Amino acid sequence: MKGMVLAGGGDSRRHPTTTNARSGPDISVVVPAFNEVGSVEELHRELCGVLADLGEVEILFVDDGSYDGTGECLDGIAEGDPQVRVLHFEGNRGKSAAYMAAFAAAKGRAILTLDADLQDDPNEIPRMLDELKSCDLIVGWKQGRLMNEPHKALPSKVFNRLSQILFGIYLHDGNCGFRAMKRDVAKHLKLHGDFYRFIPQLSHIAGFKVRELPVNHRKRRHGLSKYGPIRFWTGALDLLTVRFVSSFRDRPLHFFGTMAFLPLFSGGVLECYVLVMKLMGDTFREHSAAMLAGVMLILVGFQIFMTGLIGEMIAARAETTPARWPERVPD
Incomplete structure (x- = not known):
């Protein structure tokens, strides 16, 4: 049956x-x-x-x-x-x-x-x-x-x-x-x-x-x-x-934030370098490759960081969402 x-x-x-x-x-x-x-x-x-x-x-x-x-x-x-x-x-x-x-x-x-x-x-x-x-x-x-x-x-x-x-x-x-x-x-x-x-x-x-x-x-x-x-x-x-x-599971931003640090920091250093060279009389065109690489690294780092924020939102929502199966064994 x-x-x-x-x-x-x-x-x-x-x-x-x-x-x-x-x-x-x-x-x-x-x-x-x-x-x-x-x-x-x-x-x-x-x-x-x-x-x-x-x-x-x-x-x-x-x-x-x-x-x-x-x-x-x-x-x-x-x-x-x-x-x-x-x-x-x-x-x-x-x-x-x-x-x-x-x-x-x-x-x-x-x-x-x-x-x-x-x-x-x-x-x-x-x-x-x-x-x-x-x-x-x-x-x-x-x-x-x-x-x-x-x-x-x-x-x-x-x-x-x-x-x-x-x-x-x-x-x-x-x-x-x-x-x-x-x-x-x-x-x-x-x-x-x-x-x-x-x-x-x-x-x-x-x-x-x-x-x-x-x-x-x-x-x-x-x-x-x-x-x-x-x-x-x-x-x-x-x-x-x-x-x-x-x-x-409960702190995804810790992982993704750490992963985002390197590209954000590297991109920031490159952009600061381009800015210093500009102040010293160079043109942006002379350092366009470094400037573009810096922008790309910052964007990548920002996306990784935002992934961590989204993960935090999902983790917080999961705490209030009923489990697929009961979390407790019935008495």
């Missing part, structure tokens, strides 16, 4: 629909799924076996616009298990949107995330929850990846080293999707694009205590990997983007 769609269908593309409401669990397990029909039933069985002795739990599956029957399969699971809820997107929105929707809907004091492809081992969950007592976020460190996914091992090492340089935190596997976090961390996160890959780094910058834990990593049994070689290049760009946004 597909989730309810509001009349007109417009809102269904911005907000997921849900099945099976539940309140007050100790643990929320969040599982984004895109075309994983061959894995979700087995994953559900494994989760139920592991979570049975861990108190009240809920399992939140996010069907991210699957077209292979994953959504229907998840709805069938939810009908037979009251601790399962399913959130549906009409189209593929990506993991950031899936996480934000699930974090907003999650009611647990501890929130776990793992992928639906069966490579993350649910048997590691009790260890992760135990480690979570002494920190705010636990991120998995996949063991055996060199054997299971040798083509990903080297790019991952480079990615993690760059992350250490840019964010001041070194994790062996900072991009691992197997995580456990306290609810306050989920409340704080504002994810879009590919920012879901940097949850540990963003949490570290925000002052949360982040640790890693070696976890078992299994081979993919069903379906195909969603990642290709281009991911390494886009990951490097995303690292720089996240570093910039996290540093200057």
